[in-house]
Amino acid sequence: MTTAMVAVYFEVAETVINNLLSRHREELEANGLRVLRGAELQKFKELTLSSCRESYPQPRSGMALWPRRAVLNVAMLLRDSEVARQVRTYLLDMEYMARTAPVDNSAYSPADSLDGHIDRSITHILGTAVVPMFNALIENSGEHRKELIALRQDIQRVERRLCHHHTRLRRLEGPRKDRPLAGVMAAIDAMNGSEFEEHIAGLLRRDGCTDVVVRGGHGDRGVDITGRTPDGRPVVVQCKRFAPHNSVTSPDVQKFLGAAKVLHKADVALYVATCPFTRDALNISAEGGVTAVHRGLLEAWSAGTALNALG
Known part of the structure; x- marks a missing residue:
């Protein structure tokens, strides 16, 4: 303009x-x-x-x-x-x-994905603000009428494509047997620390663990969740809700390893994180008997796949 x-x-x-x-x-x-x-x-x-x-x-x-x-x-x-x-x-x-x-923190609700919300918001803005603005300009700017009409038509095409894209997105996000539910990690990323710990505790109970107790906070003695596997072995869990671009490092795992094996004498130790692990952290986990539940494994576990360490 x-x-x-x-x-x-x-x-x-x-x-x-x-x-x-x-x-x-x-x-x-x-x-x-x-x-x-x-x-x-x-x-x-x-x-x-x-x-x-x-x-x-x-x-x-x-x-x-x-x-x-x-x-x-x-x-x-x-x-x-x-x-x-x-x-x-x-x-x-x-x-x-x-x-x-409202934000749906359920890890099993793909319909309200972030992409879909953005699509709907953009479509709403295009239909209620941008197109009316072009209408007003067309009425008052005769010297550029053809160009403005062409621009308005382009915007209306974008609006129609977004609606079509949103329809396809909802269909693609539907549950299928050959893949986890879409939107699982988006829902987990929206949780706060306490909600994330409760989510992991819920997965443990879902998979047959007993005596599951969330202990996160002051005085947790280095672990966030304790319980017993389905066959009665002691299990402890460390939950880290990090940004996806961060990584769990070797010192993080070493600290948890000491608490899990020395203080709690756990047979099963799970380090659950919303981010990847560094190579050194994975090596320490393997050597010390800690199961590193990285972002990809967490997504599959949350979507219904059993965690081998609990079997």
């Missing part, structure tokens, strides 16, 4: 937009605003403005081009524009909806 188009959209004088540009140039440029000058401006004039010299004022020293993000930035800065107030209200409503939307 040009500065004139932005002014038309917000129903203010062009000088108001120019004053905003002067006062908040750095912020607007960070959000995509671009000012054409020199040869770049001349080329733009030749390609875009040559057919409308009489109806469109020809820029002399420079021309500002506003992407959608910069236009929304203007809505945050304008005080005396009813359109800007409506845009701000809409953005605040969207932030509230995103912040207060």
Whole structure:
């Protein structure tokens, strides 16, 4: 959009937009605003403005081009524009909806995946904000009517593709016998530490363990969960809810190994993490009799696959 188009959209004088540009140039440029000058401006004039010299004022020293993000930035800065107030209200409503939307922490609910939520949010924004904005611009910007109509059609095609993609995503995320349920790790990543420990305790009980007790917190003596395997052997578990890009290191495993074997005299020791293990950590685990339940193994276990160490 040009500065004139932005002014038309917000129903203010062009000088108001120019004053905003002067006062908040750095912020607007960070959000995509671009000012054409020199040869770049001349080329733009030749390609875009040559057919409308009489109806469109020809820029002399420079021309500002506003992407959608910069236009929304203007809505945050304008005080005396009813359109800007409506845009701000809409953005605040969207932030509230995103912040207060209920989160399903169940590891067995693929329908509400992160990708699906993003698809629905983008589709909603396109249909209720972007397309109406183009409609208003088309009505008030005759010199670029064809280009704006083409852009609106492109956006509407994207909206239709997102709807189609969301339908396919729900179908693909459905349970199948040959793979774990999709969305398992997304649900686990959304848990806090206590919820994660309870989730692991639930998996132990599901697989036949008894006397399962969550001991996470102060005074846990180096383990988070204790219990007994289905055949009665003592089992201890360390739960680490790390970011997926982190890794469990050798010192982490060594510390747990001492607590599991010396303090608790456990026959089965599980180190369960939402991230990978380093090679040294895996070697220490194997040598010390600790089962390293890494992110991939945790996903399969949560989706129903039995853990061999408990058999």
